Amino acid sequence: MGTGREPLVANSSHWGAFTAAREGDGLRIEPHPLDPDPSPLLGNFTDAVSHPARVRRPSIRRGWLERGPGADRRRGDDQFVELDWDDALDLLAGELHRVRSDYGNAAIYGGSYGWASAGRFHHAQSQLHRFLNCLGGFTRSVNTYSHGASVVVLPHIVGAAGARQVIAGGTSWSVIARHTELLVAFGGLRTSNTWMTPGGRTQHTVGAHLDEAASRGMRVASLSPLRDDLPARLPGRWYPITPRGDVAVILALCWVLVTDGLADRAFLDRYTVGAERFLAYLRGDLDGQPKDPDWAAPLCGLAATELRALAHRMAASRTFVHVSWSLQRSEYGEQPVWAGIALAALLGQIGLPGGGFGHGYGSMGDVGGGSLPYELPSLPRGRNPVQSFIPVARVSDMLLAPGAAFDYNGQRRPYPEIRLVYWAGGNPFHHHQDLRRLRHAFARPDTVVVHEPYWTGTARHADIVLPVTTTVERDDLGVGRGDSHLLAMKQVRPPVAEARDDYQIFAGVARRLGVGEEFTEGRTTPEWLAHLYHQWLGQLTGRGYRVPSFAEFWAAGALELPDRRGDQVLLAEFRADPDRYRLDTPSGRIELFSQTVADFGYPDCPGHPAWLRPTESPGALGADQLGLHLIANQPVSRLHSQLDMGAYSQGSKVAGREPVRMHPDDARQRGIAAGDVVRVWNERGSCLAGAVLSEDVLPGVVQLSTGAWFDPSSDLVTCAHGNPNVLTADRGTSRLAQGCAGQHTVVKVEPMTQPVPPVRAFEQPAFVPAPEWRAAPSPAAVAGEGGV
Numbered sequence: 001m002g003t004g005r006e007p008l009v010a011n012s013s014h015w016g017a018f019t020a021a022r023e024g025d026g027l028r029i030e031p032h033p034l035d036p037d038p039s040p041l042l043g044n045f046t047d048a049v050s051h052p053a054r055v056r057r058p059s060i061r062r063g064w065l066e067r068g069p070g071a072d073r074r075r076g077d078d079q080f081v082e083l084d085w086d087d088a089l090d091l092l093a094g095e096l097h098r099v100r101s102d103y104g105n106a107a108i109y110g111g112s113y114g115w116a117s118a119g120r121f122h123h124a125q126s127q128l129h130r131f132l133n134c135l136g137g138f139t140r141s142v143n144t145y146s147h148g149a150s151v152v153v154l155p156h157i158v159g160a161a162g163a164r165q166v167i168a169g170g171t172s173w174s175v176i177a178r179h180t181e182l183l184v185a186f187g188g189l190r191t192s193n194t195w196m197t198p199g200g201r202t203q204h205t206v207g208a209h210l211d212e213a214a215s216r217g218m219r220v221a222s223l224s225p226l227r228d229d230l231p232a233r234l235p236g237r238w239y240p241i242t243p244r245g246d247v248a249v250i251l252a253l254c255w256v257l258v259t260d261g262l263a264d265r266a267f268l269d270r271y272t273v274g275a276e277r278f279l280a281y282l283r284g285d286l287d288g289q290p291k292d293p294d295w296a297a298p299l300c301g302l303a304a305t306e307l308r309a310l311a312h313r314m315a316a317s318r319t320f321v322h323v324s325w326s327l328q329r330s331e332y333g334e335q336p337v338w339a340g341i342a343l344a345a346l347l348g349q350i351g352l353p354g355g356g357f358g359h360g361y362g363s364m365g366d367v368g369g370g371s372l373p374y375e376l377p378s379l380p381r382g383r384n385p386v387q388s389f390i391p392v393a394r395v396s397d398m399l400l401a402p403g404a405a406f407d408y409n410g411q412r413r414p415y416p417e418i419r420l421v422y423w424a425g426g427n428p429f430h431h432h433q434d435l436r437r438l439r440h441a442f443a444r445p446d447t448v449v450v451h452e453p454y455w456t457g458t459a460r461h462a463d464i465v466l467p468v469t470t471t472v473e474r475d476d477l478g479v480g481r482g483d484s485h486l487l488a489m490k491q492v493r494p495p496v497a498e499a500r501d502d503y504q505i506f507a508g509v510a511r512r513l514g515v516g517e518e519f520t521e522g523r524t525t526p527e528w529l530a531h532l533y534h535q536w537l538g539q540l541t542g543r544g545y546r547v548p549s550f551a552e553f554w555a556a557g558a559l560e561l562p563d564r565r566g567d568q569v570l571l572a573e574f575r576a577d578p579d580r581y582r583l584d585t586p587s588g589r590i591e592l593f594s595q596t597v598a599d600f601g602y603p604d605c606p607g608h609p610a611w612l613r614p615t616e617s618p619g620a621l622g623a624d625q626l627g628l629h630l631i632a633n634q635p636v637s638r639l640h641s642q643l644d645m646g647a648y649s650q651g652s653k654v655a656g657r658e659p660v661r662m663h664p665d666d667a668r669q670r671g672i673a674a675g676d677v678v679r680v681w682n683e684r685g686s687c688l689a690g691a692v693l694s695e696d697v698l699p700g701v702v703q704l705s706t707g708a709w710f711d712p713s714s715d716l717v718t719c720a721h722g723n724p725n726v727l728t729a730d731r732g733t734s735r736l737a738q739g740c741a742g743q744h745t746v747v748k749v750e751p752m753t754q755p756v757p758p759v760r761a762f763e764q765p766a767f768v769p770a771p772e773w774r775a776a777p778s779p780a781a782v783a784g785e786g787g788v
């Protein structure tokens, strides 16, 4: 290490671009000069890269080495043996060969869902999919944990193209800032969520748009169980709504609009189908229950008079109806999305600047943030000839019940029989529901392979763990959706210990399996970066844009992307000319009733938006009335589980645990004081968390954000650290979408009365030295099998 300070070089993350230099064992981090509003999450980088939780060498689970591939309940509870790279890659290639030849490619699950790191080339999931496609394909996953219900139901409502626009944030923030008078935000507009953009963000601009809107006089009605889902910089009002009360509220608002003659009948006639069916449901023609404010009040916790007044204000204003993604990450999550569109249709402002419907504006930084009229550089993934797939959040079901049938969007399909699970760039022991059940599921396959920089819960449940570099240990191209710049992401420090890039690892295995040339196309990493850039440059110059050469771009460090589009209005063309710009729904219009969905015959997703009573309720936990709604939302202090050991995330912990926020009255009733370690539990599991008391939380609700590293090391609780996914139910949103429903569950919270176990999530697993393993009986039998 030099004596002077090393110069800062630019790199990027999903939470924003930054500059960094080595400083001792850690990093000095500064915001990127182009970012006007950098996120505090950059603080997690300083000490995380060289943290002891890094995977240092290729590591193989002892039981797998000794007994060979096969189902094993010890996964997650076994020792590891560190091997040389060559030995590890030989074993992996042999096992891939065995599984393919004995069971076919469909027996490999390459779902590998997850966010990994920013960067277009080292995008871990693309690397894995390209690699597996070179081998003949894999069972894949479809959709995301983010908006799994929306992407399936939206095409039935506004067509596939309309759905893509809704998800990308069809109406721009700039338009909302200039035109919206009343923004009715179901799920609020959580500022910390907008720090994220998949792939990275050079400039955080949501805050500036909010300031502009506020100074012009836009008001926000924030319907959320948490007061601070309404950003302090915005004038507005908090409507403390019971979790999952939204559909009841929306139906009641619709009922008032219709009953008080405020619904835009002309809009319904011209642009929608199925309004009569939906209105009949509102009136209660079939079930005898009008969906009026008096009906909704006990379901949502808001007064009937407030709902009436809100409906009238909405009809009198340029109103933007916003439904956050969180609402659909829940049982029957299709309904709030469909109901929100129905409400916007009754208001008749869809397609007008600042009016209509929006989804995810407080969920992600790129939503409403403009778009680019061309593709961004990306690694080609090749073609996957294997047909079998699952909706992404059905992973445990698939592993536990091969051959069983599942419903999905009108289809009935069998779960494939998986022998090998391959994960690069995600952490299912962070993201999936009911982690105890996931542990049983991960015991089933013959082999689990994980590429990870860190000893995460998922790495600990694998057989073959390969150490990979993080973003600061390599060069890449950085850009997110709708971003302002393409960034040269430059290596800040050499790889920690023996970590290698995912690309390098796949290249090594591909070579062993005879598809090295196919995978690498003969290119080194620097050659790939230049190649991807030049391909992209070709696309742009073909359309008349002027773009510098790769060398010039790399030297300059950043390239402002040409022709960025702001000022879009969702479905403006459709509004202007619905015949010419028909939606690609069966009717060509917005479907308030869908015959297609109705014909599927799913009781959990009928043909129009409907109130469906949640399976779980706090009262059902027992007659003592101590059950609470749990909100498992996104953490303020990090992205999911990433860099949970970093300084900023650690600064948020209470008694070393994930903070659980609750109302002081609820705490008092349970004998809980601020700072106490508490036990949060239900029939699926239990975890420890650190109590934070706040009047920003609706009574009857607790908030335990996701992302604390799973820590099953204590016999007293399922997780000693505070991962809410030991509590959430592993249940699809409905038969339609089978999306993730992890946002909500119900729990009890009580003081921890037994001695509090330590958090061991960030420690290395137990290792057995390789010589000891080699001395064990018939050790290397596996290595030879199916040798290549």
Ligand SMILES: Nc1nc2c(c(=O)[nH]1)N[C@H]1C(S)=C(S)[C@@H](COP(=O)(O)OP(=O)(O)OC[C@H]3O[C@@H](n4cnc5c(=O)[nH]c(N)nc54)[C@H](O)[C@@H]3O)O[C@H]1N2
Pocket (backbone or CB within 6 Å): 113, 114, 115, 116, 117, 122, 124, 145, 146, 147, 329, 423, 424, 425, 426, 427, 428, 430, 431, 432, 451, 452, 453, 454, 456, 468, 469, 470, 471, 502, 632, 633, 634, 639, 640, 641, 642, 706, 724, 725, 728, 740, 742, 743
């Ligand atoms: N209860 C509940 N659960 C939820 C949610 C919720 O609201 N409630 N939200 C869900 C949502 S929306 C999402 S998107 C998921 C997120 O779930 P994930 O995307 O799985 O979570 P991350 O923690 O981002 O996991 C990324 C992993 O990739 C690793 N990684 C980083 N860079 C690289 C790399 O270059 N190569 C490789 N091989 N690995 C790398 C990181 O160390 C990390 O372990 O969680 C879901 N789970």
Ligand SMILES: Nc1nc2c(c(=O)[nH]1)N[C@H]1C(S)=C(S)[C@@H](COP(=O)(O)OP(=O)(O)OC[C@H]3O[C@@H](n4cnc5c(=O)[nH]c(N)nc54)[C@H](O)[C@@H]3O)O[C@H]1N2
Pocket (backbone or CB within 6 Å): 145, 146, 147, 186, 187, 188, 190, 192, 193, 194, 195, 196, 223, 224, 225, 226, 229, 241, 242, 243, 244, 245, 246, 324, 325, 326, 327, 329, 360, 362, 363, 364, 631, 632, 633, 634, 635, 636, 637, 638, 639, 640, 743
């Ligand atoms: N800082 C940070 N930002 C992130 C992420 C992260 O991990 N950290 N993850 C990113 C990812 S991958 C995604 S998909 C998005 C997710 O974006 P969202 O799903 O929108 O985010 P959440 O934080 O889960 O939920 C937003 C708010 O919804 C409210 N809410 C919960 N349940 C209900 C309900 O039933 N009714 C109403 N009205 N409100 C409710 C909660 O109070 C919560 O704060 O966030 C992204 N942004």
Ligand SMILES: [Mo]
Pocket (backbone or CB within 6 Å): 145, 146, 147
């Ligand atoms: Mo997500």
